[in-house]
Amino acid sequence: xxxxxxxxxxxxxxxxxxxxxxxxxxxxxxxxxxxxxxxxxxxxxxxxxxxxxxxxxxxxxxxxxxxxxxxxxxxxxxxxxxxxxxxxxxxxxxxxxxxxxxxxxxxxxxxxxxxxxxxxxxxxxxxxxxxxxxxxxxxxxxxxxxxxxxxxxxxxxxxxxxxxxxxxxxxxxxxxxxxxxxxxxxxxxxxxxxxxxxxxxxxxxxxxxxxxxxxxxxxxxxxxxxxxxxxxxxxxxxxxxxxxxxxxxxxxxxxxxxxxxxxxxxxxxxxxxxxxxxxxxxxxxxxxxxxxxxxxxxxxxxxxxxxxxxxxxxxxxxxxxxxxxxxxx
Amino acid sequence: xxxxxxxxxxxxxxxxxxxxxxxxxxxxxxxxxxxxxxxxxxxxxxxxxxxxxxxxxxxxxxxxxxxxxxxxxxxxxxxxxxxxxxxxxxxxxxxxxxxxxxxxxxxxxxxxxxxxxxxxxxxxxxxxxxxxxxxxxxxxxxxxxxxxxxxxxxxxxxxxxxxxxxxxxxxxxxxxxxxxxxxxxxxxxxxxxxxxxxxxxxxxxxxxxxxxxxxxxxxxxxxxxxxxxxxxxxxxxxxxxxxxxxxxxxxxxxxxxxxxxxxxxxxxxxxxxxxxxxxxxxxxxxxxxxxxxxxxxxxxxxxxxxxxxxxxxxxxxxxxx
Numbered sequence: 109x110x111x112x113x114x115x116x117x118x119x120x121x122x123x124x125x126x127x128x129x130x131x132x133x134x135x136x137x138x139x140x141x142x143x144x145x146x147x148x149x150x151x152x153x154x155x156x157x158x159x160x161x162x163x164x165x166x167x168x169x170x171x172x173x174x175x176x177x178x179x180x181x182x183x184x185x186x187x188x189x190x191x192x193x194x195x196x197x198x199x200x201x202x203x204x205x206x207x208x209x210x211x212x213x214x215x216x217x218x219x220x221x222x223x224x225x226x227x228x229x230x231x232x233x234x235x236x237x238x239x240x241x242x243x244x245x246x247x248x249x250x251x252x253x254x255x256x257x258x259x260x261x262x263x264x265x266x267x268x269x270x271x272x273x274x275x276x277x278x279x280x281x282x283x284x285x286x287x288x289x290x291x292x293x294x295x296x297x298x299x300x301x302x303x304x305x306x307x308x309x310x311x312x313x314x315x316x317x318x319x320x321x322x323x324x325x326x327x328x329x330x331x332x333x334x335x336x337x338x339x340x341x342x343x344x345x346x347x348x349x350x351x352x353x354x355x356x357x358x359x360x361x362x363x364x365x366x367x368x369x370x371x372x373x374x375x376x377x378x379x380x381x382x383x384x385x386x387x388x389x390x391x392x393x394x395x396x397x398x399x400x401x402x403x404x405x406x407x408x409x410x411x412x413x414x415x416x417x418x419x420x421x422x423x424x425x426x427x428x429x430x431x432x433x434x435x436x437x
Numbered sequence: 438x439x440x441x442x443x444x445x446x447x448x449x450x451x452x453x454x455x456x457x458x459x460x461x462x463x464x465x466x467x468x469x470x471x472x473x474x475x476x477x478x479x480x481x482x483x484x485x486x487x488x489x490x491x492x493x494x495x496x497x498x499x500x501x502x503x504x505x506x507x508x509x510x511x512x513x514x515x516x517x518x519x520x521x522x523x524x525x526x527x528x529x530x531x532x533x534x535x536x537x538x539x540x541x542x543x544x545x546x547x548x549x550x551x552x553x554x555x556x557x558x559x560x561x562x563x564x565x566x567x568x569x570x571x572x573x574x575x576x577x578x579x580x581x582x583x584x585x586x587x588x589x590x591x592x593x594x595x596x597x598x599x600x601x602x603x604x605x606x607x608x609x610x611x612x613x614x615x616x617x618x619x620x621x622x623x624x625x626x627x628x629x630x631x632x633x634x635x636x637x638x639x640x641x642x643x644x645x646x647x648x649x650x651x652x653x654x655x656x657x658x659x660x661x662x663x664x665x666x667x668x669x670x671x672x673x674x675x676x677x678x679x680x681x682x683x684x685x686x687x688x689x690x691x692x693x694x695x696x697x698x699x700x701x702x703x704x705x706x707x708x709x710x711x712x713x714x715x716x717x718x719x720x721x722x723x724x725x726x727x728x729x730x731x732x733x734x735x736x737x738x739x740x741x742x743x744x745x746x747x748x749x750x751x752x753x754x755x756x757x758x
Contacts, residue, residue: 277455280730284695285707288714289722293466369581373696376583377711392584403591410584418579425575 161430168426171419178416182235193229196386200224209402218408221391222398227405230386231412237387238416241301241371242364248306249367250360253313260314261321262344271318275311283308284373291379301380305367316359320352327351354431358424365420372413388413441745449734456730457510460723461503515724520716525724529706535610536705539697540690542625543632547683551633555640555679560667562645570637577634586627586700593623608702624701628694632686639682643675650674677748684740688733 162168189196193216200207207224210216218227260271278286290304324330325348333347374380375389383390388409395405427433481489490496494505509516515525558570594607605623606615647653648671656666695707702708706725713721 273451273455276452277459280452280456280734281459281726282689282695282707282729282733285710285726285729288711289463289726292714292717292722293463365579369579372581373583376581377695377699378715389581392581392587396587399587399591400595403595406584406587406591410581410588413581413584414576414579417581418576421575421579 158427158430162426165426165429167422168430171422171426174415174419175423178235178419179239181232182239185232185236189229189232193232194226196225196229196233197384198225209398209405211402211404219402219404221405222394222402227391227408230391231388231408233386234388234391234409234412235416237381237385238368238371238413241305242368242420244302245305245367245371246309246360246364248302249309249313249363250356252307252310254317254356256310257314257317258321258344258349261318261325262340262348268318271314275314278308278311284370284377287370287374288377288379291374296379296382298381298385301371301374304374305370308370309363309367313356313359313363316355317352320355321348324348324352355433358428358431358433361420361427362424365417365424368413368417368420438745442742445738445741449738453731453734457507457727458503460726461506464719464723465499465502510727515727516720518713518718518721520713520718520721525721526728528709528721529725529728532704532706532709535703536691536694536698536707539621539624539628539694539703539705540687542621543629543690543694544683544687546625546629547633547636547686550629551636551683552640552679554633555637556644556672558637559641559644559648567641570641574634574637577630580630582627582630582694583696583700585630586623586697589623589627590700610703624694624697624703627700628690628697632683632690635686636679636682640675640679643678644671647671647675677744680747681740681744684743685737688736688740691729691732691736 194200204224207220208222210220210224212219216226216228218231221227221230256271256274260268287304287308290307291300294300294304330343330347333343338346371380371387372389372392375387376393377389378393381387381390391409392406395402395409398405487496494502497505513526517524518528521528554570554574558564558567561567590607593605595604597604606613606620610620611617644667648667653666653670656670657663661669694705695711697703698705698708699711706729710722710725710729713719713725
C-alpha cells in the first residue's frame with residue numbers, strides 16, 4: 109500500500125489504518141481487521157468534519173441558539189414565570205373583567221387573553237408541550253421506522269415487499285385526517301397525541317433508512333465482516349447502522365418541526381391538546397373568535413410556532429450540508 | 438408502455454385493500470355503539486337490539502363483516518350519513534366541485550410562482566434574489582397554514598377594510614356583497630403556500646444539477662447563448678421531477694385541504710370529513726376517506742404513467758427489473 113492510500117482515510121480499505129498517526133507497522137498487523145475497521149476512528153473524524161462545517165453555517169448556528177433558549181426557558185418556567193408574568197392556567201376571577209383582552213404593556217409584553225391570563229406565560233408553557241410532542245413523537249417514528257427499514261433492507265424479499273406496501277398504505281392516507289381518525293379511536297389526551305403523530309411518521313423514516321442501508325450494504329467491509337463470521341445482529345448494529353444513520357439524523361431533525369406543526373394543527377382543530385393546557389394551536393383556536401377586537405391574541409402563539417419549526421428546519425438543512433447527505437427533495 | 442401501466446395498476450390493488458382493512462379495523466374499534474347511534478340513542482330491549490344487529494350483519498364474524506363491507510364498496514355503496522340521513526356518495530358528489538375549484542386555483546399559483554422563483558434563484562445563484570427565495574421557502578414550509586390564513590384574514594380582510602383600502606372577503610365561498618372569485622383568492626394562496634415553497638426548492642436544485650451535466654457543457658461549447666442553453670436544454674430535463682411533484686401535490690390538494698377549508702369555512706371535502714369526525718358521523722368520515730384515498734391513488738397513477746411517458750428511462754428501467 110502506498111502512503112497516498114493511507115492518507116485518504118477510506119474506510120473501504122480493510123486492514124489499512126485510516127489515521128496515519130495510529131498506524132504502527134509492527135503492531136498493526138496483530139490487531140484483527142474488525143477492530144481496525146471499527147467505527148471508532150473513522151466516525152470521530154467524520155463527526156469532527158461535520159461539526160466544523162456546521163459551525164460555518166450561520167443560519168444553523170442561529171437555529172441552535174434559538175432552540176437552546178427555548179429549551180432553557182421552557183424548562184425553567186416553573187421557577188419564574190408564575191411570579192413575574194402570572195399563572196398561565198389559573199384565572200384570577202377578581203380581575204378577569206378588567207384584564208380581559210388587555211393589549212401588550214411593558215409588564216405583559218404579549219398582552220392578556222380573553223380570561224385575563226398573560227399570553228407570554230402561556231406561550232412559554234406552550235413551548236413545553238410543543239417541544240415534548242416534537243421530540244417524543246419523532247422518537248416514536250424513528251424507533252418504529254428504524255426497525256421496519258432495517259428489517260426490509262436487510263432481509264429483502266417478501267418481508268421487504270410487505271413493509272414497503274405497508275408504507276404505501278400509510279402514505280395513501282391524508283396525513284391530518286389520519287391523525288384525527290387515530291385520536292377518534294384512542295381518545296383525546298396528551299399521551300395519545302404523541303402516539304398518533306409518532307405512528308404516522310414511521311413510513312418515511314423506514315423508507316429513508318431502507319434505501320440508505322441498501323447503499324451501505326454494498327460496501328466491502330460488510331462482506332468482510334460476514335467472512336469473518338460476524339452474525340446478522342452484529343453486522344447490522346456495528347457496521348451498517350452507524351454508516352446508514354446520517355440521513356436519519358437529518359430527517360429526524362426536520363420531523364421534529366413537522367410534529368410540532370401537526371400537533372398545533374390538531375389542537376387548532378380541537379382534536380389535540382385539551383383545555384385549559386396552554387398549547388400554541390389551542391391558543392390560536394381560541395384567538396380566532398377575537399380576530400376583530402383583539403388580534404394580539406393570535407399573533408404571538410403563531411410566531412412561536414413559526415420560529416420554533418423554522419429553527420428545526422434550518423438546523424436540519426445545516427446538518428444535511430454538514431453530513432453531506434443527498435436527499436431527493 | 439401498456440405493460441408498465443398494468444404493473445402500476447396491479448400494484449395499486451394491495452394498497453387499496455390495505456386501506457380498506459385499516460379503515461374497517463378503525464370502524465370496529467371506534468368508540469360508540471353502532472346500533473345505538475343508528476337508532477338515535479333510544480332505549481331498546483335486548484330482543485330489539487339483536488334483531489337490528491342481525492339486520493345490519495353485526496352478528497356475523499369480523500371477516501364476514503369485512504366481506505360485506507367490501508361488497509358494498511364495490512357497488513359504490515358508502516353507507517348513509519347518520520346525521521343527514523343521506524347517502525354518503527351523494528354528499529361528496531355535491532362537495533367535490535368546491536374542493537377541485539380551490540385546488541386548481543392553488544395549483545396555478547404554485548406553477549407560476551414556484552417554478553418562476555426556482556428558475557430565478559438557480560440562474561442567479563448566490564445572488565440576493567437567490568438568498569431571498571431560499572430563506573422565504575424555509576419560512577413558508579415552517580408556517581402553520583392555518584395561522585397564515587388567520588393573518589391574511591386579519592390584514593387583507595379586516596385591517597384593509599378599516600384603512601379604507603380595497604379588501605378581500607374573510608370567510609365563506611359567496612356572499613358579503615363581493616364577487617364570488619374574490620372569495621377564492623386568500624384560500625387559494627394559503628393552500629398553495631407550502632407546496633409553492635417545495636416547488637421552488639425542487640426547481641432550483643434540479644436546474645442546478647442539470648446545468649452541471651455534460652450535454653449542457655456541449656451546448657455551451659457549441660456557442661449557444663446562455664439563454665438558449667437554459668431554456669432549450671436545461672429546463673427541459675429539469676422540469677420532469679417538478680412536474681411530478683406538482684402532479685402528486687394536485688392529488689394531495691384534491692384530498693381536501695382540511696386546515697385551509699376550516700379557516701375559510703370553505704364547504705369542501707376536507708372540511709366536511711373533519712366536521713363529521715367532530716359529530717361522530719362515522720359513515721361520512723369513512724366514506725370520505727375512502728373517496729379521498731381513491732382519488733389520490735388514481736391521480737398518482739396518472740402522474741406516474743405520464744412521467745414514464747415523458748421520460749423513457751423510467752419505463753425501460755422498470756421493465757428491465
